[in-house]
Amino acid sequence: MLPVCISCNFRMWPPSNYCSRCHSKTALENAETSGILIEYTKSFLPGNEGIYGLVDMSGIRLIATFDTSELSKGQRVKMVNCGINSDGTAFYLFEPFLS
Amino acid sequence: MRRVAITSCATSSFTKASKNTLLELACDPCVEILRKDNLSTKDIDAVLFSSCATDQYSSSILCEMMGIHPKISHRVDNLCNSGTNAVVSAYALIASGLCDSALVVGAEKSDSQGNKLQWDLTRGSFMFPVHWAAIFAKAHMRAYGTTEEEMAMVSVKNHKNAVKNPVALFRNEVALEEVINSRKIADPIKLLECTSACEGASALLLQAEENFHSLDNPVFIQGIGQHTNSASFANATSDLTSIEATKIAGKRALDMAQIKISDIGIAELHDAFTILEIMAYEDLGFARKGEGGKFVNQQQLAMNPRGGLIGCGHPVGATGIAQVAEIAAQLAGKAGNRQVKQCLHGLVLNLAAAGSSASVIVMGV
Numbered sequence: 001m002l003p004v005c006i007s008c009n010f011r012m013w014p015p016s017n018y019c020s021r022c023h024s025k026t027a028l029e030n031a032e033t034s035g036i037l038i039e040y041t042k043s044f045l046p047g048n049e050g051i052y053g054l055v056d057m058s059g060i061r062l063i064a065t066f067d068t069s070e071l072s073k074g075q076r077v078k079m080v081n082c083g084i085n086s087d088g089t090a091f092y093l094f095e096p097f098l099s
Numbered sequence: 100m101r102r103v104a105i106t107s108c109a110t111s112s113f114t115k116a117s118k119n120t121l122l123e124l125a126c127d128p129c130v131e132i133l134r135k136d137n138l139s140t141k142d143i144d145a146v147l148f149s150s151c152a153t154d155q156y157s158s159s160i161l162c163e164m165m166g167i168h169p170k171i172s173h174r175v176d177n178l179c180n181s182g183t184n185a186v187v188s189a190y191a192l193i194a195s196g197l198c199d200s201a202l203v204v205g206a207e208k209s210d211s212q213g214n215k216l217q218w219d220l221t222r223g224s225f226m227f228p229v230h231w232a233a234i235f236a237k238a239h240m241r242a243y244g245t246t247e248e249e250m251a252m253v254s255v256k257n258h259k260n261a262v263k264n265p266v267a268l269f270r271n272e273v274a275l276e277e278v279i280n281s282r283k284i285a286d287p288i289k290l291l292e293c294t295s296a297c298e299g300a301s302a303l304l305l306q307a308e309e310n311f312h313s314l315d316n317p318v319f320i321q322g323i324g325q326h327t328n329s330a331s332f333a334n335a336t337s338d339l340t341s342i343e344a345t346k347i348a349g350k351r352a353l354d355m356a357q358i359k360i361s362d363i364g365i366a367e368l369h370d371a372f373t374i375l376e377i378m379a380y381e382d383l384g385f386a387r388k389g390e391g392g393k394f395v396n397q398q399q400l401a402m403n404p405r406g407g408l409i410g411c412g413h414p415v416g417a418t419g420i421a422q423v424a425e426i427a428a429q430l431a432g433k434a435g436n437r438q439v440k441q442c443l444h445g446l447v448l449n450l451a452a453a454g455s456s457a458s459v460i461v462m463g464v
Contacts, residue, residue, distance in 0.1 A: 014220045014331050041233045043285045052225045061333035063223040091224045
């Protein structure tokens with residue numbers, strides 16, 4: 001779900017109750033859950049390890065988590081789960097589309 | 100508008116931790132400025148306190164501790180950009196005629212709130228600054244062939260500069276191999292390519308031209324550029340090899356100063372991670388796009404002469420002020436054993452939160 005402007009249909013990301021373009025109210029709508037992997041790398045930070053990358057879903061960008069290192073820049077990826085971690089941060093688990 | 104000069108500066112030692120409170124730290128450089136310039140607290144019209152700490156009413160408490168009763172006093176918080184933002188606000192207060200002088204003070208403890216950004220939902224599970232910096236580095240390497248050695252050389256250079264800086268957190272040189280072989284934090288960024296959270300404080304005295312109490316080598320603020328593109332990483336910059344806010348802020352500052360980037364002889368650039376200094380070379384126009392990595396070894400311009408954030412550490416609210424203090428001291432010919440050749444113009448670039456905002460300040464004599 002993503003806040004979308006009730007007037008101009010602009011998708012607000014990060015989420016907000018007002019549209020940043022026309023300042024009308026937003027309402028939650030189902031959002032696209034696939035996009036393009038713009039860049040990716042691997043974190044070795046203790047307690048915060050993992051493969052991650054920047055995904056662009058028609059202009060909505062976020063840092064996604066991946067369970068695989070078999071990735072390539074520009075490939076299509078899809079969200080398979082999202083939610084809130086125990087430390088309060090968000091997670092967006094993505095995987096590549098099967099070719 | 101009235102001309103505004105930086106007439107005094109002081110920076111206390113950047114350290115990992117001490118028993119001092121945030122505001123005790125903040126008093127140190129203020130006392131140094133008042134004493135060395137034989138100033139009265141009545142000479143100060145404004146006190147702006149830069150910090151990401153959430154301590155309540157901190158600017159007023161600082162004023163009371165210092166015995167200053169200013170016309171205007173408040174705290175400025177804009178993450179890593181706080182210090183330069185406070186300088187910009189002080190400039191505006193004086194240039195407009197609202198105040199004749201301003202003491203700009205930055206201080207931070209090591210456990211600052213500014214080190215991890217819980218509010219940015221777009222960062223998912225990878226919230227630390229090193230995570231977005233690694234994405235920038237990967238993209239730059241892929242697009243322009245920038246190498247791990249070129250990035251590591253930024254750390255070698257800035258550590259070398261910091262050896263001469265008595266207030267720097269790290270005062271040891273590091274070899275290229277040491278940087279490259281240091282622990283990987285987020286590929287391709289290694290431990291010795293990152294700044295370090297620390298505590299410290301820095302202060303500047305800004306005065307209107309007609310109100311100088313010290314006429315000894317004033318350095319004028321000649322250009323200011325600031326730009327906020329977003330707060331989130333997702334919307335900070337569309338091209339991951341460049342920071343849009345830096346380009347805009349840099350152009351504004353140079354236009355206001357009516358000079359070109361080729362007129363700048365010395366600069367303090369935000370190098371929280373080595374790739375950021377390389378991107379800054381390109382975004383400000385010191386180097387052509389894609390050639391920032393090769394520019395690291397140039398010898399003509401003094402880049403991060405105090406050691407940058409990598410050599411000095413990064414007490415978030417104090418950093419921007421310490422950057423300005425360094426360029427002011429260098430242009431005034433008062434940088435002691437790290438004085439570089441005399442320059443007419445210098446520049447400071449400071450960033451916050453993945454370059455979602457940037458400040459550029461051009462100074463000159």
